Amino acid sequence: MLQQKIPCIPLASFQDRETEKHKARYASLVSRLPPLESSCPQELHYFSSPGRTELGGNHTDHNNGCVLAASIDLDMLALARPRNDYLVTLVSEGYSPINIDLRDTALRIEEKGSSASIIRGLAAWLTHQGMQIGHGFDIAMDSRVPAGSGLSSSAAFELLIAAIFDDMGEYGMSPVDWAIAGQWAENEYFGKPCGLMDQIACAEGGIVFIDFAEPGKPKIEKLTYDFASNGLVLAIVNTGSNHEDLTREYSDIPKEMKCVASLFGRSSMRGIEKQDLLAKLLDIRIQCGDRALLRAWHFVHENSRPAQMVEALNRNDISAYLSIVNESGRSSWHYLQNIHAGNPHQQSLSIALMLSEDLLSPEAAWRVHGGGFAGTIQAYVPESKFLEFAERMETVFGEGSVQHINIRPFGVCKVLMH
Structure with missing residues (x-):
C-alpha cells in the first residue's frame, strides 16, 4: 500500500453558495461533541464526504463492468476529535448516539443494517490489513445526503469514517483503499x-470512468465537464419512496446476472456478448429464468455506454451524450426492470419518468438513478424549462423533491477552515 495523505481542501474551495453554510454547519457540530475529558487535547479535525450521482452503467459494477459516476455538492460533514481510549462515539441529529469499543471488532448480528456496523466493520478491515488502531475518537456529524434516495448516503458515510480512521491513525491509505x-x-x-x-x-471526486474488469484493481479515469455551459441543469427528483427495505430486490440483480454467466463458465457477465446470449437463449430461460435473460441483455449493452459517454463529453457532443443517457434509461426500464418492486399502487419512479419524457422529449434526457426500485430519477433539464420541470415534479412528489445538483471536483477530504 503506497503511503498517501488525505486531500486537504480549503473551505474557500467549496462553491461560494456553500462556504457560509459549511461554516455554520461545522460551528453547530462543536456543541454536539461530548464533554472533553481533562486528559484529552482539544484537537479538532474537519471532514467532508460527498454523495454521488451515477451518470452511466446502471447495475454493471457488480459484474465486473464499467460505470460513469460523479461526486456531488450534497455532502456529509464531520467534526472529529481524538480520544485517549479505544472508544468511538458518534452523534448525528435525528439518530441515537453510537458508542463502539475498537478493541472488539467481531461481527455482531444485532448491529446489521446500522451505522454502528459500518464503524466496527471498518475497524475490522483495518485490523485484517495488519494496521494497529491506537485510539478512538469522538465524531459529530451533519448530513445533507438524504438516506434511501439513491445518492449513496451509505457510501458517503463509509468514506467519511474511513478517512477519519486514516487521518487519526496516519495509515497513508489511498482513496481506492477507503x-x-x-x-x-x-x-x-x-x-x-x-x-x-x-x-x-x-x-x-469529480467525474470518474471506472472499469471493474479487475475488481480489486479498478481502472479509473477522471474527467471534467460543465453541463451548465451547454445550458443544462443536472437534476435529481426524489419520488418519496426509499431504498431501505429493498435488499432482496437489489441482491437478485447480480445473482440473476451471475446465473447467466455461469452457463458460459464465467463468474460474471464481463466478456459475454449479445451473440452469446442469443446462442444460449433457450438454456438461459430454462435454467435462470426470463428475467435473468433480460437483465443479462441489459448488461451486455449497458456496459459499453460509459465509454461512449466519455467519448461524447471529450468531444463536447452533448447531443450524443444525452442520446446515450436515454438509451441507458430505456434499457433499465425495459430489461433490467429496476423501476418498481411489484406494488401496483406504488409506481413513483415510473410516474416521474413519464412526466419527464412528456416535458423534456426530445431535447433532453432522463433515467432511473442508481439502484432503482425506489428513490430518485435523474434528468438533464434545459435551463429554460427547469422552473416548469421543478413545479410539475413538486406538485406530484412534494415541495423540495427536485434538487439541482452540481458536480463536486473533489471527493472525501479534510477541510482546512482558515
Missing part, C-alpha cells in the same frame, strides 16, 4: 450487497 474498505464493511458487517462504484465516486 472505497474497498467501505464496500467490505457494507457487504460483511452492514449486510447489504453492493458493488464498488458508489464508494469510488465518493472517494475520488
Whole structure:
C-alpha cells in the first residue's frame, strides 16, 4: 500500500453558495461533541464526504463492468476529535448516539443494517490489513445526503469514517483503499450487497470512468465537464419512496446476472456478448429464468455506454451524450426492470419518468438513478424549462423533491477552515 495523505481542501474551495453554510454547519457540530475529558487535547479535525450521482452503467459494477459516476455538492460533514481510549462515539441529529469499543471488532448480528456496523466493520478491515488502531475518537456529524434516495448516503458515510480512521491513525491509505474498505464493511458487517462504484465516486471526486474488469484493481479515469455551459441543469427528483427495505430486490440483480454467466463458465457477465446470449437463449430461460435473460441483455449493452459517454463529453457532443443517457434509461426500464418492486399502487419512479419524457422529449434526457426500485430519477433539464420541470415534479412528489445538483471536483477530504 503506497503511503498517501488525505486531500486537504480549503473551505474557500467549496462553491461560494456553500462556504457560509459549511461554516455554520461545522460551528453547530462543536456543541454536539461530548464533554472533553481533562486528559484529552482539544484537537479538532474537519471532514467532508460527498454523495454521488451515477451518470452511466446502471447495475454493471457488480459484474465486473464499467460505470460513469460523479461526486456531488450534497455532502456529509464531520467534526472529529481524538480520544485517549479505544472508544468511538458518534452523534448525528435525528439518530441515537453510537458508542463502539475498537478493541472488539467481531461481527455482531444485532448491529446489521446500522451505522454502528459500518464503524466496527471498518475497524475490522483495518485490523485484517495488519494496521494497529491506537485510539478512538469522538465524531459529530451533519448530513445533507438524504438516506434511501439513491445518492449513496451509505457510501458517503463509509468514506467519511474511513478517512477519519486514516487521518487519526496516519495509515497513508489511498482513496481506492477507503472505497474497498467501505464496500467490505457494507457487504460483511452492514449486510447489504453492493458493488464498488458508489464508494469510488465518493472517494475520488469529480467525474470518474471506472472499469471493474479487475475488481480489486479498478481502472479509473477522471474527467471534467460543465453541463451548465451547454445550458443544462443536472437534476435529481426524489419520488418519496426509499431504498431501505429493498435488499432482496437489489441482491437478485447480480445473482440473476451471475446465473447467466455461469452457463458460459464465467463468474460474471464481463466478456459475454449479445451473440452469446442469443446462442444460449433457450438454456438461459430454462435454467435462470426470463428475467435473468433480460437483465443479462441489459448488461451486455449497458456496459459499453460509459465509454461512449466519455467519448461524447471529450468531444463536447452533448447531443450524443444525452442520446446515450436515454438509451441507458430505456434499457433499465425495459430489461433490467429496476423501476418498481411489484406494488401496483406504488409506481413513483415510473410516474416521474413519464412526466419527464412528456416535458423534456426530445431535447433532453432522463433515467432511473442508481439502484432503482425506489428513490430518485435523474434528468438533464434545459435551463429554460427547469422552473416548469421543478413545479410539475413538486406538485406530484412534494415541495423540495427536485434538487439541482452540481458536480463536486473533489471527493472525501479534510477541510482546512482558515
